[in-house]
Amino acid sequence: MGRLQDKVVIITGGARGIGAAFSKAVAAEGAIVIVSDVRDGAGTVQEIEAAQGRAAFVACDVSSAQSTTDLVNEVVKRHGRIDAVVNNAAIFANLKRQAFFDIDEKEWDDVMAVNVRGPFLLTKAVAPVMMRQKSGKIVNIASGTVFKGQTGITHYVASKGAIVAFTRCVARELGDHNINVNAIAPGLTMSEGVIANPDMSGGGSSATMNSRAFKREQKPQDLTGTLVFLCSSDSDFMTGQTLVVDGGSVTH
Amino acid sequence: MSKLFDLTGKTAFVTGAGSGLGYAMAEGFAEHGALVTLADADRAGLDRALAKFNAAGHQATAVELDVREPAAIRAAVNNAANHYGKLDIVVANAGITGGAPISEEAGYIENIDLDVWNNVVKVNQTGVFATLQAAAAIMKPQRSGRIIVTASISGLRTSEVSGYPYTVTKAAVVHLVHLAALELAPFNIHVNGVAPGPFMTNIAGGRLFREPERAKAMGDAVPMKRMADPSEIKGLALLLASGAGSFITGQVIPIDGGATAR
Numbered sequence: 295m296g297r298l299q300d301k302v303v304i305i306t307g308g309a310r311g312i313g314a315a316f317s318k319a320v321a322a323e324g325a326i327v328i329v330s331d332v333r334d335g336a337g338t339v340q341e342i343e344a345a346q347g348r349a350a351f352v353a354c355d356v357s358s359a360q361s362t363t364d365l366v367n368e369v370v371k372r373h374g375r376i377d378a379v380v381n382n383a384a385i386f387a388n389l390k391r392q393a394f395f396d397i398d399e400k401e402w403d404d405v406m407a408v409n410v411r412g413p414f415l416l417t418k419a420v421a422p423v424m425m426r427q428k429s430g431k432i433v434n435i436a437s438g439t440v441f442k443g444q445t446g447i448t449h450y451v452a453s454k455g456a457i458v459a460f461t462r463c464v465a466r467e468l469g470d471h472n473i474n475v476n477a478i479a480p481g482l483t484m485s486e487g488v489i490a491n492p493d494m495s496g497g498g499s500s501a502t503m504n505s506r507a508f509k510r511e512q513k514p515q516d517l518t519g520t521l522v523f524l525c526s527s528d529s530d531f532m533t534g535q536t537l538v539v540d541g542g543s544v545t546h
Numbered sequence: 547m548s549k550l551f552d553l554t555g556k557t558a559f560v561t562g563a564g565s566g567l568g569y570a571m572a573e574g575f576a577e578h579g580a581l582v583t584l585a586d587a588d589r590a591g592l593d594r595a596l597a598k599f600n601a602a603g604h605q606a607t608a609v610e611l612d613v614r615e616p617a618a619i620r621a622a623v624n625n626a627a628n629h630y631g632k633l634d635i636v637v638a639n640a641g642i643t644g645g646a647p648i649s650e651e652a653g654y655i656e657n658i659d660l661d662v663w664n665n666v667v668k669v670n671q672t673g674v675f676a677t678l679q680a681a682a683a684i685m686k687p688q689r690s691g692r693i694i695v696t697a698s699i700s701g702l703r704t705s706e707v708s709g710y711p712y713t714v715t716k717a718a719v720v721h722l723v724h725l726a727a728l729e730l731a732p733f734n735i736h737v738n739g740v741a742p743g744p745f746m747t748n749i750a751g752g753r754l755f756r757e758p759e760r761a762k763a764m765g766d767a768v769p770m771k772r773m774a775d776p777s778e779i780k781g782l783a784l785l786l787a788s789g790a791g792s793f794i795t796g797q798v799i800p801i802d803g804g805a806t807a808r
Contacts, residue, residue, distance in 0.1 A: 462807040469769025507731030519790020528781020531774040534807025542795035
């Protein structure tokens with residue numbers, strides 16, 4: 295028996311990077327994983343199935359109300375319930391570092407649409423399902439940059455600050471319904487997207503590494519234990535929290 | 547099944563393990579394969595805990611320990627390390643309440659008895675510090691280890707129902723976690739804290755069980771609208787003690803039904 299045996303878990307942004315690592319980790323714990331992404335998530339699903347796990351891909355653009363509602367309806371149609379939603383999809387790895395006054399309005403809005411409106415819309419769509427069940431786990435992905443005032447990607451940092459606040463508010467609203475809402479704040483994580491972008495994986499990343507108590511690169515696998523914990527009954531009395539998993543860079 | 551949370555072959559030392567959160571954490575470790583040393587000042591509680599461990603087939607040893615005696619802590623921790631050949635996990639959990647809340651006359655700052663203050667400092671602050679000293683002395687040469695401190699949401703934020711000695715000592719250990727995490731990380735030692743909210747434990751001489759209306763009010767005050775059972779701490783302690791928490795250090799994590807929502 296896995297720690298998430300037969301739980302139905304949606305992971306947005308599951309096609310690659312941290313989302314793919316999350317998908318594989320919850321599948322390894324016995325969950326039925328809905329890998330969701332604007333990209334094709336077939337690769338993640340194949341890897342999970344090759345390891346005797348259960349997964350399916352359902353496309354979703356989290357910035358669209360229609361698309362998030364369709365995702366929730368499709369999963370309820372297939373499985374009758376949704377035990378956990380991991381709001382992981384975000385614009386990050388492709389961003390270039392720039393002064394905040396050089397960020398154009400369109401790029402700002404695009405980041406907010408995916409990183410803030412996305413978790414809002416999907417949480418809103420799934421809340422009635424979880425309220426009916428009288429159980430559910432929402433896990434949002436924030437960022438350690440919120441607590442550092444990281445420069446160069448101000449739209450991203452601001453969007454993740456909103457997620458910390460959103461997590462607290464929704465936890466308070468949904469506590470009565472036995473729904474847990476928590477967040478994970480990772481440090482700079484060497485996903486394939488980050489590695490491919492020298493603006494992210496270049497000089498700035500060694501500075502980040504040196505700011506940690508553990509002076510090493512962070513891997514997507516460093517986050518999976520916390521994610522499994524927050525999706526499982528082990529965390530039933532935790533809500534509204536943002537767990538920093540960054541090798542001891544931020545102690546807030 | 548993955549091995550993320552597995553503790554097979556790991557050894558753990560838990561203070562205040564005779565009841566409540568300490569017992570639950572120790573039991574959670576044992577359920578995941580760890581060999582546990584239970585330490586507590588309460589002999590009867592220790593015997594009950596050991597009997598439950600034995601009945602469940604968990605391997606454990608027990609040691610009577612008053613954390614107000616640093617030399618005794620050092621001896622107990624060293625014995626545990628020698629007995630099992632290493633020490634992977636140390637939980638500095640033993641703690642006491644003391645002093646009325648500031649909303650009551652007995653809790654006014656001028657009315658706090660310094661003997662009460664000093665006793666709470668000895669257990670909650672110096673006792674935790676001395677436990678970390680003993681743990682670090684073993685773990686540094688090992689170049690590995692997990693240390694968990696039981697803080698409290700009272701150490702993160704204050705309210706009218708806070709009392710001076712408990713609140714201030716719990717705040718002190720929050721910073722102890724931060725600082726020790728920095729010093730010990732190069733030795734591959736993780737230092738984290740748990741900050742419980744309302745749990746049904748024997749704290750304050752079992753007051754929560756004697757006064758159910760008080761317990762209910764405490765539960766109603768948090769977003770999840772209930773008190774927690776001590777067993778609900780197991781998962782968080784396991785996260786911080788196992789491979790699942792490989793990159794978490796310097797954190798004090800509230801487990802409080804949403805009371806702090808921070």
